[in-house]
Amino acid sequence: VITTREDPQLPLARLRARGQMTELRAAHLRFTPSEAADFLNAAMGLDLSLADITALEERTEGWIAGLQLAAISIRGRDDVSGFIRAFTGDDRYIVDYLVEEVLQRQSKRVRSFLLQTSILERLSGPLCDAVTGRDDGKALLDSLERGNLFVVALDDTRHWYRYHHLFGDVLRMHAIEEEPEQVAVGHRRASEWFEANSLRADAIRHALAAEDFERAASLVELVAMGMLGSGQEPILYGWLTELPDEIVRARPVLSVNYAFASLSRDGLEAAEARLRDAERWLETPTNVPQPRDAPSDEMVVVDQKGFRSMPGTIAVARAYCAGARGDVAGMMEYAHQALDLLAAEDNLWRGAAAAILGIAYWTNGDLEPAYRSFTEGKARLETTGYTQFEISSVHSLADIRIAQGRLREAARIYEQALRLATEQGGRVWGTSDLYVGLSDLHRERNDLEIATQYLLRSKELGEHMALADTRHRWYVAMARVKAIEGDLVSALDLLDEAERQYVENPDPDVRPIAALKTQGWVAQGRLADALDWVRERGLTVDDDISYLREFEHLTLVRILVARYRHEREDRFVHDASGLLERLLDAAEEGERTGSIIEILVLLALAREAQGDISHAIQPLERALALAEPEGYVRLFVDEGLPMKTLLSEASAQGILPYYTSRLLAAFDVDGRIRQEPSCLPAVQSLADPLSQRELEVLQLIAQGLSNREIGERLFLALDTVKGHNRKIFGKLDVQRRTEAIVRARELGLL
Structure with a gap:
């Protein structure tokens, strides 16, 4: 048995090939997550959650000594999770150990190499030579790996390596303390090496770290256009925010890119300020681009192609901003301007302009012209390789077909896009949104199991795979599933x-979330809250009819019918019916079959509320005839028992017997239609009783779930869970989870 940090001077390769040697190396000695859990909680006497253990195991990479030192640092701390999130190589126990046991034991040559190359996230021989100015990088890396000195190989060819996370932290800290001037030099050399080897993202990162902002700005300008629409906007935005403002403002192409990158982050005003920065150079009499190292009071252009197309791209950005402000006329004006300015072969920006023009038509309720514009835009974008732009247009195409009542075609649009994303490896930005779209269509058909599976698949892919403009859709879709479940x-x-997730964007907000919430209040009988919303929105039955406010007016109708059922005043149902007739005329003129079906359903319900079943069947029969070919189910079933009464009568009259039987069967298996669940205890002796949601959170606290795990279980944001915790603790008059559990049991709440 031989134990050694370094490989012994033996013919290891021959012994290994003959099976005459058993090796236990660092990888075998690292703790697995389950072993780390046993060690930290059992051996070290801690009580860490699974999430905290996983985070610590990943940070230490299973290094046993590192876990032990971390455990020592954790003892006695109140905010354990916060400490673990921030745990790095600057922890005093980690620093002392690695400095005394590793760094101080190295030769001056090796120590200098370690400190100089600590700035690198990954290491190769040539890269290390460029940074250190030496020629022994490959030999030293091989030596460090053989000596098990916290160096990890990243490939089987032993070309790329990295330092162990904690060791790298310690090295960087010492490099800054001992050779601060060399750190900037090293970053600059690394940037030059990465640029020469066509690794521009790394080149930019090191240029920024060296605070060589002119160099960084030039590099960013060359890659920015390719990053827009490819899911890399957050990275681009991060780089741009690190650049001094005066450098960005001197670069018109970079200013336009900044405007696009900031649209979904800083808002319209910030984006428009960047566009004005770019436009001032177009108005300058001498528009001669300067070299990359020109002073900041003169225009600098590196991306010449981007500069030539800049007037057109600015018009596209202006059209986008106009749409986000709800200025439909401005959208059309700027979109047409962009199409006039852009070169015929500029498929990327001409495609974007056509899509924005489609949004303008869509906002006005002109769905077929909108669909044609989107189709043209998508066709152009398909030639560019910008898959994300293609996928973002998919949502618009599908939404338009849904508004036209063509659910099957909408499903085909999503399925084709999903196949495209799958061909790209399934990691295309926006892929998770496609599952949300398909989920909603399956929900409408009452395929609730499939709908839920698609939502869970979307969540597995993660929010980083969702478009910023459509991230809210997941929560809306899951909310509708939860409502069906009662x-x-x-x-x-x-x-x-x-x-909270909603981001302003040019797509028309034809189904506002606030209106959906109000419909939920109506279902709960919270008419006072619903009426407050009506007043806030300034809605009346005499409003001008527009497609953009159609859903809000349909929500107003639901409130009026609910008031009639509650108060039995004829004026409410009379006003509702009059508004519905006007909405129906507008929807028929715009050939919006999806809207027509919903309006007819509400007309039938308004008449049913009055007890006029025979007249209620007339609009219902037409709605059924329009809906049956596309497989609508939830549009009818979600209306509850009044609709079940009408469908039973329609079935008795022989109206579309197969379809009405299918809808009635959906009622039979759905026992919780529009019913508020009751899981509150019979008695709460608290002066301020816990709400149903607070009780659910309390139950999960008692089960030992962390805040993050509770959020995942209940589909809540982490901040929302923490807010529920504060309310629970306040109502129970406690400070900690353990106290809350004890108090809740005393009160019979658990």
Whole structure:
């Protein structure tokens, strides 16, 4: 048995090939997550959650000594999770160990190499030579690996390596302390090497670290256009925010790219300020681009092609901003301007302009012209390789077909896009949104299991795979599933989160989240809250009819019918019916079959509320005839028992017997239609009783779930869970989870 840090001077390769040697190396000695859990909680006497253990195991990479030193640092801390999130190589125990046991034991040559190359996230011989100015990089890396000195090979060819995370932290800290001037030099050399080897992202990162901002700005300008629409906007935005403002403002192409990158982050005003920065150079009499190292008071252009197309791309950006402000006329004006300015072969920006023009038509309710414009835009974008732009147009095409009542075609649009994303490896930005779209269509057909599976698949892919403009859709879709399950409390919580996730964008907000929430309040009988919303929105039955406000007016109709059922005043149902007739005329003129079906359903319900079943059947029969070919189910079933009464009568009259039987069967298997679940204890002796949601959170706290795990279980944001915790603790008059559990049991709440 031989134990050694370094490989012994033996014919290891021959012994290994003959099977005459058993090796236990560092990888075998690292703790697995389960072993780390046993060690930290059993051996070290801690009580860490699974999430905290996983985070610590990943940070230490299973290094046993590192876990032990971390455990020593954790003892006695109140915010354990916060400490673990921030745990790095600057922890005093880690620093002392690695300095005394590793760094100080190296020769001056090796120590200098370690400190100089600590700035690198990954290491190769040639790269290390460029940074250190030496020629022994490959030999030293091989030596460090053989000596098991916290160097990890990243490939089987032993070309790329990295330092162990904690060791790298310690090295960087010492490099800054001992050779601060060399750190900037090293970053600059690394940037030059990465640029020469066509690794521009790394080149930019090191240029920024060296604070060589002119160099970084030039590099960013060359890659920015390729990053827009490819899911890399957050990275681009991060780089741009690190650049001094005066450098960005001197570069018109970079300013335009900054405007696009900031649209979904800093808002319209910030984006428009960047566009004005770019436009001032177009108005300058001498528009001669300067070299990359020109002073900041003169225009600098590196991307010459981007500069030539800049007037057109600015018009595209202006059209986008106009749409986000709800200025439809401005959208059309700037989109047409962009199409006039852009070169015929500029498929990327001409495609974007055509798509924005489609949005303008869509906002006005002109769905077929909108569909044609989107189709043209998508066809152009398909030639560019910008898959994300293609996918973003998919949502618009599908939404338009849904508004036209063509659900099957909408499903085909999503399925084709999903196949495209799958061909790209399934990691295309926006892929998770496609599953959300398909989920909603399956929900409408009452395929609830499939709908839920698609939502879970979307969540597995993660929010980083969702478009910023459509991230809220997941919460809306899950809310509608929860409502079908009878859990209106969860549904409304999810809609609250959807509002927080919503980002202003040019797509017409034809189904506002606030209106969906209001419909939930109506289902709960919270008419006072619903009427407050009506007043806030300034809605009346005499408003001008527009497609953009159609859903809000349909929500107003639901409130009026609910008031009639509650108060039996004829004026409410009379006003509702009059508004519905006007909405129906507008929808028929715009050939919006999806809207027509919903309006006819509400007309039938308004007449049913009056007890006029015979007249209620007339609009219902037409709605059924329009809906049956596309397989609508939830549009009818979600209306509850009044609709079941009407469908039973329609079935008795022989109206579309197969379809009405299918809809009635959906009622039979759905026992919780529009019912508020009741899981509150019979008695709460608290002066301020816990809400249903607070009780659910309390139950999960008692099961030992962390805040993050509770959020995942209930589909809530982490901040929302923490807010529920604060309310629970306040109502129970406690400070900690353990106290809350004890107090809740005393009160019979658990």
